[in-house]
Amino acid sequence: MxxxxxxxxxxxxxxxxxxxxxxxxxxxxxxxxxxxxxxxxxxxxxxxxxxxxxxxxxxxxxxxxxxxxxxxxxxxxxxxxxxxxxxxxxxxxxxxxxxxxxxxxxxxxxxxxxxxxxxxxxxxxxxxxxxxxxxxxxxxxxxxxxxxxxxxxxxxLDAAAVILFLIIFFWQMPEFYSISIYRKVEYAKAGIPVSSVVRGVDATKRQIFVYTVLTVASMMGLAATPLASLSYLVVVLVFGAYWLQLTAEGLVTENNDVWAHRNFHFALWVLVIFCLIISLNPFVP
Missing domain, CATH: 1.10.357.140 (UbiA prenyltransferase)
Structure with missing residues (x-):
């Protein structure tokens, strides 16, 4: 029990x-x-x-x-x-x-x-x-x-508070939209009007790219606040650049389910690394 x-x-x-x-x-x-x-x-x-x-x-x-x-x-x-x-x-x-x-x-x-x-x-x-x-x-x-x-x-609600909120708000969209692509049949069966069912997979992939851009841009914005370190900026640049490349690949791929799985899992890694670097922020240069 x-x-x-x-x-x-x-x-x-x-x-x-x-x-x-x-x-x-x-x-x-x-x-x-x-x-x-x-x-x-x-x-x-x-x-x-x-x-x-x-x-x-x-x-x-x-x-x-x-x-x-x-x-x-x-x-x-x-x-x-x-x-x-x-x-x-x-x-x-x-x-x-x-x-x-x-x-x-x-x-x-x-x-x-x-x-x-x-x-x-x-x-x-x-x-x-x-x-x-x-x-x-x-x-x-x-x-x-x-x-x-x-x-x-x-x-x-200072600038850092608002930006942190926006980062996680935007991040969830490509993460969940990726799930909605490779589980499209299940959502359709359950009658849930997710983007991949209502708008189609291609439109959803475009949405994923847009929200990934917004997520990475917001992460860059946090680097301009007083608490953020140089190490934070470097990590965001590296992981953000790769994530943007991955979502851009999704715009042209035909193997949607495989790509959506990859993007979903990498989005999770982005969240883990982001949380880790801002947690360690006071202790790194």
Whole structure:
């Protein structure tokens, strides 16, 4: 039973978002880490993200039952009961929000609530079911964790906070659009109006290129802020140049599924390297 409840939090989604939270915090801290604030931000945000994922699982059962990659989720197989999932999700959310209220600041609380509502309702319950623009809505919630980490240390929306948000917002588009290409048949079967289904693969590849340009440009923009190091700029130039080349290849390739897999996996590496370099930023030249 424990494994079923663990799966409900969508561990890969939760940990991926938590990594960006931690990276945002460490970047803002600039080497001066308040351990108590760090733990409260990380654990509280992690609980809120987990809650959102559980509730999303509950709301998405009709879709999950139709898709190969999701039809074995705990609520579909009956491993976890409907009531158990709702209580579990609510408990995680209440505990996480309570931690953020008690030990962080109103900016973190506000960003946490924004991310939760956007992911569960605006994206999960409405956007992705009804519009090709659902991915854009979902990307707003996906960009919230890195902002929460940053404003925990630097309350308010300065240039770095806005740019960090934009980086993760833009990054999610080529990442998810790549998935939508090689899983196009599954999304069509489930009736989800993703870009590859509604606009076609060629149009989606053009969108991927545009959003990759915006992601790399935003990463370059962060290099102009006071906290960014020269090492950060070098890493962004190297990885950004290769990613742009890879997405440009996608515009002319005919082997769309293979290319989309490559682009998806490289996008993940870009995120990992980005989070690592901004976390280590105070300690490198």
């Amino acid at each position: 424990f494994s079923g409840y663990y799966k409900l939090i969508k561990p890969r989604v939760m940990y991926g978002n938590l990594i960006t939270t931690i990276a945002g915090f460490l970047f803002a801290a600039d080497g001066h880490i308040d351990l108590g604030l760090f733990l409260a931000t990380a654990i509280g945000t992690g609980l809120v993200i987990s809650s959102a994922c559980v509730i999303n699982n509950y709301l998405d059962q009709d879709i999950d039952a139709k898709m190969e990659r999701t039809k074995s989720r705990p609520l579909i197989t009956g491993e976890v009961s409907q009531t158990g999932a709702v209580v579990y999700g609510a408990t995680l959310g209440i505990l996480g929000l309570a931690m953020l209220i008690a030990w962080t600041n109103r900016w973190v609380v506000g960003v946490g609530i924004f991310g939760f509502v956007t992911y569960v309702w605006l994206y999960g319950a409405l956007g992705k079911r009804k519009s090709v623009h659902g991915t854009l809505v979902g990307s707003l919630s996906g960009a919230a964790p890195i902002l929460a980490g940053y404003v925990a240390v630097q309350p308010g």
